[in-house]
Structures are given as structure tokens and as C-alpha cells.
Amino acid sequence: MFQSFEVTARPEQGPPRLRALRTEIAAEGLAGFIVPRADAHQGEYVAPRDDRLAWLTGFTGSAGFCAVLPDVAGVFVDGRYRTQVKAQVASDFTPVPWPEVQLGSWLKDHLPDGGVVGFDPWLHTPGQIDQIEEALAGSRIELRACDNLVDRVWPDQPAPPMGPAKVHPIDFAGESHASKRARLARELQDAGHRAAVITLPDSHNWLLNIRGSDIAHNPVAHGFAILHDTGSVDLFMAPAKLDGMADHLGPDVHVSPPGDLLDRLATLEGPVRLDKQSVPLAVANALGDRAAWADDPCALPKACKNDAEIAGSAAAHLRDGAALCELLAWLDAQPAGKVTETDVVAKLEAFRRRDNALQEISFDTIAGTGPNGAIMHYRVTEETDSTLEDGHLIVIDSGGQYLDGTTDITRTIAIGTPPEDARAAFTRVLAGMIAMSRLRWPAGLAGSHIEAVGRMPLWLAGQDFDHGLGHGVGAYLSVHEGPQRLSRISTTPLRPGMILSNEPGYYREGAFGIRIENLMVVREAPSLPGGDDHRAMLHWETLSFAPIDRRLILPDMLEPAHIDWLNRYHADVAEKIGSRVSPETKLWLDAATAPL
CATH class of the missing domain: 3.40.350.10 (Creatinase/prolidase N-terminal domain)
Structure with missing residues (x-):
């Protein structure tokens, strides 16, 4: 745990x-x-x-x-x-x-x-x-x-985390760590680098097919690693965390306590690869002129999921979508003024924990109603816990860490009768989310080149939001994963296999918040009928399936293509999720996914 x-x-x-x-x-x-x-x-x-x-x-x-x-x-x-x-x-x-x-x-x-x-x-x-x-x-x-x-x-500063690590099974990883190490070692050789220092936990955890419990909600084990151009790895991690994992790691992974890192750095022959954006300055100073600046060698391979990782994520999202639908059906049955934010958080986690593959939620659930919904990363406390009142919107942003995948989904729900200005803003957010979901784009473009597509309906109304349109997501790893992003500052080209969120929003301080989020995977786009195919194109495959609140939509503000997409999406939700929920929730789901 x-x-x-x-x-x-x-x-x-x-x-x-x-x-x-x-x-x-x-x-x-x-x-x-x-x-x-x-x-x-x-x-x-x-x-x-x-x-x-x-x-x-x-x-x-x-x-x-x-x-x-x-x-x-x-x-x-x-x-x-x-x-x-x-x-x-x-x-x-x-x-x-x-x-x-x-x-x-x-x-x-x-x-x-x-x-x-x-x-x-x-x-x-x-x-x-x-x-x-x-x-x-x-x-x-x-x-x-x-x-x-x-x-x-800090007199009572907590001790360093010492959670046990565990093997990430090959059925979910899709590639052995020996294969990963050999593949990345060849890249080091091609670049003329003798070794690479890897400090990001999700990078070396991915490389060695291990997961951990040192960070709440993110299944990583703290440590440092040095990948050599031979494919061997020096892993600097408390040996107690790796108890019983010798057979998995094998003879080419050498374990030492974290305190030995600087001594080992002193013995390395350069050039040694360091990522200037993620390595601590102390490590760079220890290497001096032996350092060679380049990207973390694990970053892109980790971001581009293989078939097993994508299949696992898709399966996890279906089970996760069923849990969310159980929550939404329950919530719709509660009268305004009866339920609190903490009730929503507890109920949703209980529905998710019915799945034995769930290891933990993927972040602290955001359930913000009324003015609390305008706090983008709101987390309910005893002092802020609020009742869902008539006319409120509630933003529910949540996810799960499953053995086969990491989920993150947001829905904004009307409580009672929503105000018209909130419905108008919601419809603009939905239009942006659909526009990004439908997008086809030339291979080689980065998130910065396309993220404005999801903001355009809001911009036309003089509105915007102060977070990125989307972030990368790991495969039973960190719910926020780089380097892929849908952000105006992201320069990493999007590649097949990358999983990202699509989550436009709108926040009116003191009044309400709106966010709609699905996870999507980048795929090679099929040829269009009559297309000339003169350029390779990419598109999205949606992974998240749960209804979008039709009560908040002003249909006249949507284009016919948007309505067609929404109706097809809701038909997919009904088909994929309907058999996974209780009979009572199935009745609710049929109504919630009816054509607009």
C-alpha cells in the first residue's frame, strides 16, 4: 500500500x-x-x-x-x-x-x-x-x-520513504527490462555516451520493470540509476526496498545504497549523459566536464506505450468508467442539499475499490461544488467541505492506479437547475474537448502546435483557462508524465503510443468551475476516402468512457459535427460500459447516453 x-x-x-x-x-x-x-x-x-x-x-x-x-x-x-x-x-x-x-x-x-x-x-x-x-x-x-x-x-521532519518495491509483470510491461536496457544502451553507443544518470523515479522504474510505494498515489520507488553503454545498470536504492527481487533484476543490475551515488560518479569515464531539466545540480557538479547534456534516455521510450501497455490501459479505463457511472447514477438520485463533497469522494473511491486490480487512486480526488469548483486543484478538507446545492455545478476529477493502467477522468455535473451562463460556458468547453478529440494532424507536430484547437470556442467568447489542455499519463506509473503535453510550451512531437489527457475548462472565481476530461492515445490515422495521402497523419483514440452531462449542454451552440461526435461517443459508452454496471445504473446510463 x-x-x-x-x-x-x-x-x-x-x-x-x-x-x-x-x-x-x-x-x-x-x-x-x-x-x-x-x-x-x-x-x-x-x-x-x-x-x-x-x-x-x-x-x-x-x-x-x-x-x-x-x-x-x-x-x-x-x-x-x-x-x-x-x-x-x-x-x-x-x-x-x-x-x-x-x-x-x-x-x-x-x-x-x-x-x-x-x-x-x-x-x-x-x-x-x-x-x-x-x-x-x-x-x-x-x-x-x-x-x-x-x-x-524542521524538528519533526518525516523519515525518507521506505516502501517496498515490486515486480511489474511482463504481461503488463510488454517488454523485459533486459530488452529495454539493451535498446537504450545502443542509443548511448550511437550518441558516443559511456553512461547516463537517471534520477526520475518513473524513468528507472519503467526501465527495470519495477514499481514502488514511496509516493502516495504514484507507484514509484525512490532511487537513482546509472545506465551504462553495455546495458548494465547501477541501481542506488535502499536494499530493503528490493527484498526478494534479485532474480527479477538479474546479474546485470547492481544494487547499492543511495548514499554511494557520488562515490560511483567519481569513477565514471565520460561522456556521461545528463538531462539538464531533470538532474540535480549536485550530480552535474560531481561529474564536471565529463557531463554531456541530452534528454533522459527513458523519457520518449516510456512515453510511447507498446501494445501491451495500451491494451492494459484500455481495459483499466472500461472498469474505471463503470465505477464512475455507478457514482454518477447514485449522485443523480440524491436531492439537492443532502450530499457533501466528502460524501462524493468517499462514494467514488468505494465504487473503484470493488475492482481487485485497483492499487490506489491516482491522485487525491477533486470534488468541488459551487465556488470550490473554481479552484482548479481543489481538495476538500473538514473546513471547506460544502453541500451540493440547487444551481451548483460540481467538478469531479479523479482516477485510479490499476495493475494494467492509470486513469484520469473529469466530469462536471449539474445539481438541480444550472444557471444559463454556466451552461453556455460548459457548452464551449465541450466544443473544445470535441474539437481536439476529432483532430487529425500531420506527424511531427508538438502539443504547442495543436493545443489552441481545444481553446478556440472559449477564446471566441473572450474566455480561457490557466492550465494546459492536456498532460501525458503513464502505464501504471505517474498520472502526470512527460515529455508529452498539450501545452503552448511543449516542443516534443506527438508520437503513436503516447497517452495524453484532453481537458479544457473554465473557472469563474467565487461562482463555479467547469472541466471535461478524457484520456486519449495517439494513433496513426487511417486514410480518408478520397484523400491523396501525401502526408502521414495522426489522430486520437479515446480511452475514457463515461457520460457527459446533457443537462448542461445548449445544443444550438454546437455544430452538427460536434453533436454527431457526442452521440457516437455516448453510444460507445452505453455499449462498452452497460454490461459492467448494476441494473439500476444501467437504466440511468441508458437515459444519460440518449442521443442529443
Whole structure:
């Protein structure tokens, strides 16, 4: 099972912790210290031991950082978290809109006379530090690597995670780790690299066909790996996590404690491949001029799922869709004013846990009704738990980690009679989601080239949303997986086998939120009748199946092609899910998927 404890901090706990940190900063002779939401593995999700940003500030979002100076402590958050951060941090902290405001320029504004700002080199990548230092050029401000000062003032900091690892069966992986290692070793040889250091947990877990339990909701085991051009691997992971796995790993995978990594790096002959965007600066500094900058060798192979991984994901989505339909049918039977957000979260998880293949939910379920729905990554607490009232919308964003696949699906549901402006916004979001689902595009394009398709109906009405249109998803791995994204900043070409979300939304602070999300896999597009086939094309195959709330749709706002797509999709939902649900839910499903 995954570790379920987490770091939480009430707003009033932030000021005394901030004062303690400032005392330590001054004792080090520094003008400031940077506290990122990161660990030494540079994954998106962190264990409780590494959740320093939440412990210090109270902010629990999955991205951001705090820059602590003598007179100001800026909490840098992107558009997803601007509503959330205001509710979670004390007035001693100043929310800063990021990336619109970059740290380098902010430091120059707040340290006009210069000063030394400390940072932990295990928690920052070379790319991040290079960007800050470039912005500081010409100022008298400098960055200095130092010990982690938060750790010094955190008296009850949790221990490092020690969850057991397990074998990921070949039936689900689709390729042995010996084959993966040999394939990637040939790529290193072709590039002239003697080895590659891999710090992202989902990368080396994928490479070695193992899964773990060090991060809640994400089945990864923490560690580091060095892949050699011979195909052998040095795995730096607590041996206790790998108890009983010697036969699976075999003689070409050599296990050592994580503390041995730097000593092993000292013995490597270069060039050694490092990913500038994911390796800790401490590793890069240890290698010096032996480092060769290139992408994580596991990133693209992991992103391009094989047939077994796609088949497993498709199967998991059908079972997951049935669980969601049971929840939606139950919810529709409840009168307005009776059900709370926590009721919805508990009921949905109970339906999912009827499946023995479920290992864990894939993230904390988002169930935000009314104004809470406008908080994009809302998570209900005792203090915020709200009742679903007549006229509310509720955003339900959830997923499961199954042995054969990872799911992530969002539906927005009307409670009672929804307001007309909410229905209009919902219809625009739906039109964008359908437009992306129907898209065919030339091979070689990246997410940045096509993501505007899903925003266009909102843009025409002067509306938009502050998150990406879609993210990559792993195969019983991280629910957020790179490098594939539907984002205006993504330059990775989309390739067959990549699984991504399609999730446009709209959020009106203080009123309601809307998001509709399906997962889709990139496929080679078949030829069209009468087409000249002068260019290879790609298209989407939808994996998620659950009804979209017809009560929120204004049909006159949709194009005929959109309505045709929706009716075909709902017919597929009825066919694929109908036999998997209870008789009562089947009656509800037939009505929910009736043609528009």
C-alpha cells in the first residue's frame, strides 16, 4: 500500500516557521534562501519528508517555490493555484504570479544592494539555476549552493520513504527490462555516451520493470540509476526496498545504497549523459566536464506505450468508467442539499475499490461544488467541505492506479437547475474537448502546435483557462508524465503510443468551475476516402468512457459535427460500459447516453 500520510500546515503555523528559517539564513551570512517543491529525484510529486514548501508556507499545490528574504517571502505559483494560495498562506507570505514574474527579476527588485541567496543543489536542476543566474547578470546578487536550511528548523521532519518495491509483470510491461536496457544502451553507443544518470523515479522504474510505494498515489520507488553503454545498470536504492527481487533484476543490475551515488560518479569515464531539466545540480557538479547534456534516455521510450501497455490501459479505463457511472447514477438520485463533497469522494473511491486490480487512486480526488469548483486543484478538507446545492455545478476529477493502467477522468455535473451562463460556458468547453478529440494532424507536430484547437470556442467568447489542455499519463506509473503535453510550451512531437489527457475548462472565481476530461492515445490515422495521402497523419483514440452531462449542454451552440461526435461517443459508452454496471445504473446510463 502507498504511504498515506502527508505534510499539512495551517496558515497560523507559517509565521513562526518563517522566523526560524530567517534566523538560520542570517546565521549562514545569506540574504535569502530558495525553498522549492522538489526532491533530489526531481519528480513532480514529493514524499512527506521533502514537502518543505508545504511545511513552511501551508501551500499544498504540486508546483511552486518560496523565496525567503529578510523582509519578504514570495510564494511563486502559476495560474492553477492563484485562488488556492490565497486561502492557504498567512499574510507573512506574498503570493507572486509565476512565470509572469521570474525569480531573477524579483530578486533584483527586492535586493537592490545585492546579496547572496542560498539554495540546496540537490533540489534544483542546472537548467533552473542557469536561468536565474542569467537574469541576475549585471546585478550584485549571487546564488550559492549550501545545506538545506529548512531541514535544520524542521524538528519533526518525516523519515525518507521506505516502501517496498515490486515486480511489474511482463504481461503488463510488454517488454523485459533486459530488452529495454539493451535498446537504450545502443542509443548511448550511437550518441558516443559511456553512461547516463537517471534520477526520475518513473524513468528507472519503467526501465527495470519495477514499481514502488514511496509516493502516495504514484507507484514509484525512490532511487537513482546509472545506465551504462553495455546495458548494465547501477541501481542506488535502499536494499530493503528490493527484498526478494534479485532474480527479477538479474546479474546485470547492481544494487547499492543511495548514499554511494557520488562515490560511483567519481569513477565514471565520460561522456556521461545528463538531462539538464531533470538532474540535480549536485550530480552535474560531481561529474564536471565529463557531463554531456541530452534528454533522459527513458523519457520518449516510456512515453510511447507498446501494445501491451495500451491494451492494459484500455481495459483499466472500461472498469474505471463503470465505477464512475455507478457514482454518477447514485449522485443523480440524491436531492439537492443532502450530499457533501466528502460524501462524493468517499462514494467514488468505494465504487473503484470493488475492482481487485485497483492499487490506489491516482491522485487525491477533486470534488468541488459551487465556488470550490473554481479552484482548479481543489481538495476538500473538514473546513471547506460544502453541500451540493440547487444551481451548483460540481467538478469531479479523479482516477485510479490499476495493475494494467492509470486513469484520469473529469466530469462536471449539474445539481438541480444550472444557471444559463454556466451552461453556455460548459457548452464551449465541450466544443473544445470535441474539437481536439476529432483532430487529425500531420506527424511531427508538438502539443504547442495543436493545443489552441481545444481553446478556440472559449477564446471566441473572450474566455480561457490557466492550465494546459492536456498532460501525458503513464502505464501504471505517474498520472502526470512527460515529455508529452498539450501545452503552448511543449516542443516534443506527438508520437503513436503516447497517452495524453484532453481537458479544457473554465473557472469563474467565487461562482463555479467547469472541466471535461478524457484520456486519449495517439494513433496513426487511417486514410480518408478520397484523400491523396501525401502526408502521414495522426489522430486520437479515446480511452475514457463515461457520460457527459446533457443537462448542461445548449445544443444550438454546437455544430452538427460536434453533436454527431457526442452521440457516437455516448453510444460507445452505453455499449462498452452497460454490461459492467448494476441494473439500476444501467437504466440511468441508458437515459444519460440518449442521443442529443
